[in-house]
Amino acid sequence: MSIGSDLAEARRAAGLTVGQLSARTRVREALIHAIERDDFSQCGGDFYARGHIRNIAKVVGLDPEAMVHEYDELHGGVPLPVRAASVFQADTPIKIRENRSPNWTTAMAVALAIVVVFGVVKAMGGEDTPTAEVRPASVPAVPPPSASPPDAPGKPGPTRRAASLATGERGDQVVFQVKAKRSSWIDVRESGGRKLFSGMLEAGKTSVWKAKKGVKVTFGDGGAFLLQVNGKNLGTAGPSGQILNRSYEAPAPQTR
Structure with missing residues (x-):
């Protein structure tokens, strides 16, 4: 006896035609005929063949796991897991760039130059002359946040819409x-x-x-x-x- 003949005999014993078995398992009739002839080439691989055998065996009253085990014994056994270390291996070591310390001498020179310029401008303008406010050019002024009206009743606000999308x-x-x-x-x-x-x-x-x-x-x-x-x-x-x-x-x- 083989897997295909066991499934075919169990199907007939259950009083099912190939068409009825196909409707219950959602497996194509042509594929059921091939499996009952022990032709698993149309299944698309061992993974799908095991699934079809398990599904058909369950409907016709056989032990699904026993049938799949028999299939594995006839086709080389269950595939062994592959360690990730044997698949992924770095070809070259990763080089970590060393962080260079900042040039404190240059920074102190720039700060000192700013202090000197500020003192000269203040001395020339006098104490009563208002000085212009100096802002860093790279930092734009941030406008105050405008008050937004509360969400209308029954209308999801931004937080609720974000939660809905999540x-x-x-x-x-x-x-x-x-x-x-x-x-x-x-x-x-x-x-x-x-x-x-x-x-x-x-x-x-x-x-x-x-x-x-x-x-x-x-x-x-x-x-x-x-x-x-x-x-x-x-x-x-x-x-x-x-x-x-x-x-x-x-x-x-x-x-x-």
């Missing part, structure tokens, strides 16, 4: 966040159809996507994810074990 609460944008309670498949697309993500999200992982008008999401397991939209907690998408389609639209823009 949390993603914009009238033309949706900030969609999910946290996987357990490993499950999810497909996230913009309202226009552009794909943002499609695949397995491991347990404990958190992902965030942003879309201008809204997002359309398909959950492989409605109870496997905790949702947050524009900073607001929504809980789970629905009951556990159900495939769900949900849409989250951007709020109406606020008028100024």
